[in-house]
Amino acid sequence: MTRHGPILRVERLCKAYGATPAVDGITFHVAPGEIVGLLGPNGAGKTTTISMILGVLAPTSGGIWIDGVDLARRRSEALARTSFAAVYAPLPGNLTVSQNLTVFGLLYGVRDVRARVEALLAELDLVPFRDTKTGVLSSGEQSRVTIAKAMLNAPRLLLLDEPTASLDPAVARELRVRIRGVAAREGQGVLWTSHNMREVEEVCDRVLFLSHGRILLEGDPRTLPGEHGRASLEDLFITVAREPLALEQP
Numbered sequence: 001m002t003r004h005g006p007i008l009r010v011e012r013l014c015k016a017y018g019a020t021p022a023v024d025g026i027t028f029h030v031a032p033g034e035i036v037g038l039l040g041p042n043g044a045g046k047t048t049t050i051s052m053i054l055g056v057l058a059p060t061s062g063g064i065w066i067d068g069v070d071l072a073r074r075r076s077e078a079l080a081r082t083s084f085a086a087v088y089a090p091l092p093g094n095l096t097v098s099q100n101l102t103v104f105g106l107l108y109g110v111r112d113v114r115a116r117v118e119a120l121l122a123e124l125d126l127v128p129f130r131d132t133k134t135g136v137l138s139s140g141e142q143s144r145v146t147i148a149k150a151m152l153n154a155p156r157l158l159l160l161d162e163p164t165a166s167l168d169p170a171v172a173r174e175l176r177v178r179i180r181g182v183a184a185r186e187g188q189g190v191l192w193t194s195h196n197m198r199e200v201e202e203v204c205d206r207v208l209f210l211s212h213g214r215i216l217l218e219g220d221p222r223t224l225p226g227e228h229g230r231a232s233l234e235d236l237f238i239t240v241a242r243e244p245l246a247l248e249q250p
């Protein structure tokens with residue numbers, strides 16, 4: 001089915017833990033083929049937001065639509081259009097790369113699993129590791145397998161929580177290029193969290209800065225610092241983290 005609306009639409013989303021708001025009324029969207037960075041200091045509400053989009057945490061209020069499908073009303077349809085990758089969600093190390101991808105492909109109900117696994121092995125340069133146990137691969141290789149696994153169900157929305165954490169700069173750059181390539185070709189929307197501002201400048205079309213559960217700033221990571229009188233995205237990040245009110249003054 002082809003839809004023309006956003007891949008992800010989040011409306012006035014809130015999550016409170018007791019009296020404390022972790023996410024406090026955020027509204028944003030991710031368009032087809034767009035990579036949006038979800039940025040903010042520790043505790044800003046990024047993981048809480050991603051957990052609600054993944055359906056593992058129930059919002060206190062507000063709504064989430066994935067490819068036009070309301071997560072609250074048509075949960076399994078919405079989640080079938082979503083995928084997720086993070087280093088803290090590793091794959092079983094005692095299965096080979098090919099076994100891991102096949103098992104997850106079957107779990108996801110992917111049609112013609114064998115062909116899909118072959119295509120992703122080639123796309124992510126994993127053919128030489130097809131019969132290698134996943135647990136013995138380097139961090140960079142394991143990250144490519146994790147991305148391949150996340151792509152198995154051809155998700156419309158890809159959620160990446162610090163996908164290049166723990167990778168050396170060269171391997172991280174190569175992985176970014178590969179993710180960009182696959183996302184552009186498949187027209188996916190990507191929500192990407194990172195604490196690496198250079199990475200964000202390189203990979204994200206747009207960024208959202210969260211602070212205390214609210215979106216404080218939104219824009220192009222290459223022009224946003226200048227618009228707020230800061231020399232770099234990193235300077236802007238530090239301002240958001242340390243003195244967010246400073247940005248609200250003219």
Ligand SMILES: Nc1ncnc2c1ncn2[C@@H]1O[C@H](COP(=O)(O)OP(=O)(O)OP(=O)(O)O)[C@@H](O)[C@H]1O
Pocket residue numbers: 017021022040041042043044045046047048049
């Ligand atoms: N289960 C919970 N119970 C109570 N408070 C929670 C719970 N989970 C998260 N919080 C609080 O909600 C706020 C947002 O946390 P969250 O993990 O979403 O931040 P984050 O932006 O992902 O941070 P980090 O960059 O450190 O991963 C924090 O103040 C955190 O202490």
